[in-house]
Amino acid sequence: MENLSQPARRKFLTQSAAAAGCTLLGMAASGAKAAPVASTETSASKSTPLPAHYVLSNVRLEERFIREGGDISATQTGLYSIEINQGKVIQVTAGTLSGSSLPHVDAQGALLLPATRDMHIHLDKTFYSGPWQAPMPRKGKTIMDMIAREQILIPQLLPTSVARAENLIALLQSKGSTVARSHCNIDPVSGLKSLEHLQTALAKHQSDFSCEIVAFPQHGLLHSNVDALMREAMQMGVQWVGGLDPTNVDGAMEKSLDAMFQIALDNNKGVDIHLHETTPAGVAAIHYMIDTVEKTPALKGKLTISHAFALSTLTPAEVEETAPRLAAQGITIASTVPIGRIMMPLPQLYAHGVNIVTGTDSVIDHWSPFGSGSMLEKANVFAQLYGYSDEYGLSRALRIATGDILPLSNQGERVWPAAGDEANMMLVTASCSAEAVARISPVVATFHQGQKVFGQLS
Numbered sequence: 001m002e003n004l005s006q007p008a009r010r011k012f013l014t015q016s017a018a019a020a021g022c023t024l025l026g027m028a029a030s031g032a033k034a035a036p037v038a039s040t041e042t043s044a045s046k047s048t049p050l051p052a053h054y055v056l057s058n059v060r061l062e063e064r065f066i067r068e069g070g071d072i073s074a075t076q077t078g079l080y081s082i083e084i085n086q087g088k089v090i091q092v093t094a095g096t097l098s099g100s101s102l103p104h105v106d107a108q109g110a111l112l113l114p115a116t117r118d119m120h121i122h123l124d125k126t127f128y129s130g131p132w133q134a135p136m137p138r139k140g141k142t143i144m145d146m147i148a149r150e151q152i153l154i155p156q157l158l159p160t161s162v163a164r165a166e167n168l169i170a171l172l173q174s175k176g177s178t179v180a181r182s183h184c185n186i187d188p189v190s191g192l193k194s195l196e197h198l199q200t201a202l203a204k205h206q207s208d209f210s211c212e213i214v215a216f217p218q219h220g221l222l223h224s225n226v227d228a229l230m231r232e233a234m235q236m237g238v239q240w241v242g243g244l245d246p247t248n249v250d251g252a253m254e255k256s257l258d259a260m261f262q263i264a265l266d267n268n269k270g271v272d273i274h275l276h277e278t279t280p281a282g283v284a285a286i287h288y289m290i291d292t293v294e295k296t297p298a299l300k301g302k303l304t305i306s307h308a309f310a311l312s313t314l315t316p317a318e319v320e321e322t323a324p325r326l327a328a329q330g331i332t333i334a335s336t337v338p339i340g341r342i343m344m345p346l347p348q349l350y351a352h353g354v355n356i357v358t359g360t361d362s363v364i365d366h367w368s369p370f371g372s373g374s375m376l377e378k379a380n381v382f383a384q385l386y387g388y389s390d391e392y393g394l395s396r397a398l399r400i401a402t403g404d405i406l407p408l409s410n411q412g413e414r415v416w417p418a419a420g421d422e423a424n425m426m427l428v429t430a431s432c433s434a435e436a437v438a439r440i441s442p443v444v445a446t447f448h449q450g451q452k453v454f455g456q457l458s
Helices: 007-023 143-174 193-203 227-234 253-267 280-295 309-313 316-328 346-351 375-386 391-397 433-439
Strands: 053-068 071-085 088-094 104-106 111-114 116-121 177-185 210-216 240-244 270-275 303-307 332-334 355-357 425-428 443-448 451-455
Touching (some): 053 111, 071 391, 111 433, 116 143, 116 355, 143 443, 143 451, 177 270, 193 210, 210 227, 227 253, 240 253, 253 270, 253 280, 270 280, 280 303, 280 316, 316 346, 346 375, 375 391, 375 433, 391 433
Parallel strands (some): 053 104, 210 240, 240 270, 270 303, 303 332
Antiparallel strands (some): 071 088, 111 425, 443 451
């Protein structure tokens, strides 16, 4: 497929995304004081829970691709009934499930798609659900300037951080996401308070939202001397060890990365590092991390490089050398699908079997005000940037938002949902997944482990 990497195209998308930021709901809280936070609890969350065993009827599923000549021109769908029990799909039946006495929930012909996954977000520090406040000007500011700003801001956000996190979870659910990975500040200013507050919020949503936590040394692992705090966080049930720009922030690439990996090895955890650096030091850090995993079998399949902007500076030939090494070691790239000057080589990485996920990063905070919480929107931007504008390409673009789960295989065979699958899914007002990606179709209802967590159905 055509790779739309022209500067004019990227400029257009940058302008479009900036304009789209004005449509966000419930944005932003004042950093100057702890303003009251209004609950955004949905009416669906207050409704009677669905029974553990029921049938979702009149639901639209994709069946196959329709071809015109040698090209895929459309997607055929049909109406089905899906039996769900204890959070699992039991059977999928074309038409109506006759002779069943189970309770029926009418999907009203809406299209069923896999639930999306927000695999890079900061639930612990958000302006969302409070009064509007744009970030302070960034021009001329370094990452160290932003860290200094955050040291003032975090104590002001802590009193309302539990409620804000819950409201942000509700937003994600309304956009179709039921699974997330949240980074959480571990810093000298808040200590472990941000983590404690996030865990309090997540504890209230154990049955309707699954979220892993990354202990994130936002102010630098070495720079802020938080090794002990990071290790204490590991004992509090955190699943991932985080890191941040080992050269720009910590000033010692190898020492910083070694310290991060050692915490992970000592606690049998995975690693998810923020790497924004686009200088040669960023490339060196990626190669150093690959080398480390290659030499340390216990780390294989347990490293995520978030952002990984340095990959955008590689030539196609250099990507061809690096991508197979990433894939061989099970290293995941968590990309927010940036627009503008940074053009990530995501199609090349996919071609070599590299696992790629995406996430909101921030809906609105002191870094950015433009997030919507929609992973369908991320799939849409991915499709636009890389030229996936036809039926087949759009349908494949959905994978970046769903953890590679797609209704149809590349050959056009229906593979999802199937008996035994987890019933994490969403109903959208679209005729097929290609339309859902292209038009960012509205989410009608979201299900987590078979239970409706957003939307109204009869």
